Amino acid sequence: MKQLLSGNEAIFKGAIKAGARYFAGYPISPTSEILQQASLYAEENPEFRFLQAEDEIAAAIATISASLAGVKAFTATSGPGITLMQEALGWGHVVEAPCVFVNSMRVGPSTGMPTQPAQSDLLQIKGGSAGDYYPIAFYPNSVEESFRLTVTAFNAGEESLSPVLLLADAFLSHLYELVDLDAIEVTVVPRTQEPLGSGQRLFTGTAHDKLGNVKTNDPVIYREWLAELRERHLRVAEKYPLYEYLPCKKAETLLIAFGITSRIISPLRERFSIFRPIRIYPVLERELKEMTESYRHIIVIEGNDGQYAGWTECAIHRQVLRVPCLGGGFKLQWIQSQIEERLKGR
Amino acid sequence: MIDRSYKDLLKMRRFPHTWCPGCGIGAVLKNVAMGLREMGWDYRNTVIVSGIGCSGRMGGYMNVDAVHTPHGRPLTAAEAIKTVRPDLNVVVLSGDGDLASIGGNHLLHTARRNPDITVFCNDNEIYGLTGGQAGPTTPKGTKTITSPRGEHYQPLRLNRILTTQAPYFYAKTTVYHLNHFKTCIHEALRYKGFSFVDIISDCIELNGRRLGFKTAHQMFKWFDQRFHIVEGVRDHLKDDELGIAMKEADTLPKVKVEVSEKPEVSLKDLKPFSLEELASFDGQDGKPIYIGYQGKVYDLSTSPLFQGEKRMRCHLGGKDLTQEIGIAPHGEELIFKFPIVGRLKE
Numbered sequence: 001m002k003q004l005l006s007g008n009e010a011i012f013k014g015a016i017k018a019g020a021r022y023f024a025g026y027p028i029s030p031t032s033e034i035l036q037q038a039s040l041y042a043e044e045n046p047e048f049r050f051l052q053a054e055d056e057i058a059a060a061i062a063t064i065s066a067s068l069a070g071v072k073a074f075t076a077t078s079g080p081g082i083t084l085m086q087e088a089l090g091w092g093h094v095v096e097a098p099c100v101f102v103n104s105m106r107v108g109p110s111t112g113m114p115t116q117p118a119q120s121d122l123l124q125i126k127g128g129s130a131g132d133y134y135p136i137a138f139y140p141n142s143v144e145e146s147f148r149l150t151v152t153a154f155n156a157g158e159e160s161l162s163p164v165l166l167l168a169d170a171f172l173s174h175l176y177e178l179v180d181l182d183a184i185e186v187t188v189v190p191r192t193q194e195p196l197g198s199g200q201r202l203f204t205g206t207a208h209d210k211l212g213n214v215k216t217n218d219p220v221i222y223r224e225w226l227a228e229l230r231e232r233h234l235r236v237a238e239k240y241p242l243y244e245y246l247p248c249k250k251a252e253t254l255l256i257a258f259g260i261t262s263r264i265i266s267p268l269r270e271r272f273s274i275f276r277p278i279r280i281y282p283v284l285e286r287e288l289k290e291m292t293e294s295y296r297h298i299i300v301i302e303g304n305d306g307q308y309a310g311w312t313e314c315a316i317h318r319q320v321l322r323v324p325c326l327g328g329g330f331k332l333q334w335i336q337s338q339i340e341e342r343l344k345g346r
Numbered sequence: 347m348i349d350r351s352y353k354d355l356l357k358m359r360r361f362p363h364t365w366c367p368g369c370g371i372g373a374v375l376k377n378v379a380m381g382l383r384e385m386g387w388d389y390r391n392t393v394i395v396s397g398i399g400c401s402g403r404m405g406g407y408m409n410v411d412a413v414h415t416p417h418g419r420p421l422t423a424a425e426a427i428k429t430v431r432p433d434l435n436v437v438v439l440s441g442d443g444d445l446a447s448i449g450g451n452h453l454l455h456t457a458r459r460n461p462d463i464t465v466f467c468n469d470n471e472i473y474g475l476t477g478g479q480a481g482p483t484t485p486k487g488t489k490t491i492t493s494p495r496g497e498h499y500q501p502l503r504l505n506r507i508l509t510t511q512a513p514y515f516y517a518k519t520t521v522y523h524l525n526h527f528k529t530c531i532h533e534a535l536r537y538k539g540f541s542f543v544d545i546i547s548d549c550i551e552l553n554g555r556r557l558g559f560k561t562a563h564q565m566f567k568w569f570d571q572r573f574h575i576v577e578g579v580r581d582h583l584k585d586d587e588l589g590i591a592m593k594e595a596d597t598l599p600k601v602k603v604e605v606s607e608k609p610e611v612s613l614k615d616l617k618p619f620s621l622e623e624l625a626s627f628d629g630q631d632g633k634p635i636y637i638g639y640q641g642k643v644y645d646l647s648t649s650p651l652f653q654g655e656k657r658m659r660c661h662l663g664g665k666d667l668t669q670e671i672g673i674a675p676h677g678e679e680l681i682f683k684f685p686i687v688g689r690l691k692e
Contacts, residue, residue: 021430022429022430024426049430051426051429053422053455054451054452054454055451057422057452058419058422058451058452061415061416061419061422061423061426062422062423062425062426063426064423065395065413065415065422065424065426065427066426066429066430068427069393069426069427069431069434070430070431071430073430087416088416088419090416091415091416095413195431196411196427196434197389197390197391197392197393197411197431197433198389198411199389199411200357200389200409200410200411201411201412202405202406202412203411203414204405204406204412204414205414205416206414213360
C-alpha cells in the first residue's frame, strides 16, 4: 500500500524495520519529528525504549551505551547536535558499539540559519572527534531511499562494530513522497556482539590491548589496533559501494551532486552526465576515478563551500570546478547559470 | 576468619594498580567489591560504569563487564544500560570532578529521572589524575595548582543539590569511618532507585602534601575533625554531617488548567464610534489610545508597546486595524486582552 511519508518518517520506519529498540535524542529542527515518533512508538510498544535526554551529549552516550547493553539503538540530530555528539562518536568507534547517528544538515556554523537546508557537515562527521577513525556515512536523496539506507546503515554498523552516520538535509527530512514500504525488500543483519552482563570485559575509550587491558604507552599495540579498525571499516564499506551514475551521450562535463542537490539538478541530465555518490564516507575513490576519466570538466555541486569537491580532487588528482549552494539557496536556475559561468571559455 | 571471597570480583592479575600509595580509591574499590559480594552480585548480573579520572579506572579492576565512558558521562551510560537491561545491576564508580563538574548536567537530570542505579562518588576534593587542580568540591581557600593563593569560590554542595527533589537517596561518608562507610554502601546497593554515595576520600600526593599533611593517616584524622556521623535516616544532611538522607516521592499537586472566558458583550449596548471619532483617540495630548478591530473598539492605553508613543512599530492608534492585524505575525489574542470601550459605526 502506498503511503505519503516524509523523509523523517521513512528514517524512523527504516530503523524499526532494522530492529532498533532504543532511541535517545534531543529536540532540534529538522529531526524533531523522529524524536516525536520515537516517543509515541515507545508508549505503544514497551519493548522499544525512548529517552529525551538533557542534551545531545547525553543522547549520543545513551545511544552507544544501549548498544553495548545489547539492543540496536539510534539517535537523530542536526549539525549543532552532531558537534556535541563528536565525543560519543569517537568513543563509539573505540568501544565497538554498532549504532546509527542520523544527521539532517542545516546551514551552519553554530545555530546558522534555522532551518535552511545545507550539506555542510561532511567535514565534521569525517573527523570531528579526536584522533583517527574511519566513519561510514550514507546519504539518500529520496524518501524511499531514506528508508532503505537506514536499514543499510544499521547493517553496516553491525558489520563494522561502530556508529554509522546517515546523512540527510532539512529539505529531505521534510520532503513528502508516496512510498510503498511493503514493496521494499531489505535484508537485516542480526546482532553479533555479546551484550553486557555476560563476561568480564572492559569497554574503554582508553587505548587497550585485545584483552581489554589499558595500555597507554605502547605504540605497537596502538598501531595494530588502529590498523585493524581501518581494515574492518574499509572491508565493510567495500560491501556497500553505493552510487548512481546517469550518463549522457556526448556530454563533456560530469556533474557530481548528492542528497537533495542531485534531485534538484536532475533536469540537467539531458545535457550533462550526473554522478551521485550515496556512500559519502569512506570516499568512493575508485569509482570517482573511473567515472571522471572520460570527462573534460568535473563540476561538484553541493550545499557547502567545496567539502566534497576537496575529497574528489584528492581522489582523482585533478582540479574540479565548484558550485557551492550556500545559505539554503538551491535554485535550479541559479545552479544552471553558475555552471554556464564556470564553463565559459573552457 | 576474614572473608576474602570479594577478591573474585577483582582482576587480581592486573595488580599492582595504577593509584598512588595512600590513595583512598583502594578502600573504595575494596569495600564496593565487598558490598557487591554481600549482595551476591557478580559478572552475570552486574555492570560497572565509570568515568574519567583516577577513580574512573576502578571499573578496569573489577571482574565484571565494565564500561569506561568519556569524561562526565557515566550516569547517562548507566541509565541507558539499566533502561534496556532492567535485569542488570548497574553500579557507577567515579569521582567528584567527573560527576559534579563535567557531568554536572547529567547528574541533575539522571537524579531527576531516578533510574535504579547506584553511584559511588570518590570525592577527594581535587582533580587528581590531571595533577591537582581545583575541583568543584574543593573547599574555599584551599591552595591547589590552579588556585595558588587559595580557591576563590564556594564548593558545590552535593548534599544540598541531591536532596532537593524527592525521591532521593544521598549518603555521605568517608573512607576513614569504615563501619559507617560499609553501612552506606550496603544501604545504597539495596535501595531501589537512584542512590548516590558521596565518599570523602583522600588524595595525599596531589592535594594532601600541598596542604601540609605528611601521611594519608593525617588526612584521615583531618576528616574526623571536619565531619561527624549522625544516626538514623534524615531528610537532609548538613555540610559537616555524615549519614543517610532519604525521602520517598513527594506527591506534587497536579497543574490545573483553567481557561477563563470573558462574558460576551452585545454590540448594540456599546457606545458607537465613527472612524473620524476614532481617529482623535491616537494617544496624543493625553488622550487614550483606541483601535478598531472587527467592529469593536479596544482601549490599548495600557499596552506597554503604545505607552507614550502614538505608534508601535507598524500599527497606529486611532484606526481600524482589522486588516492590518490579519496579516500581522502575532494573533488577535493580543487585542482581546484589552478592554472594549465601544463599537464601530457601519
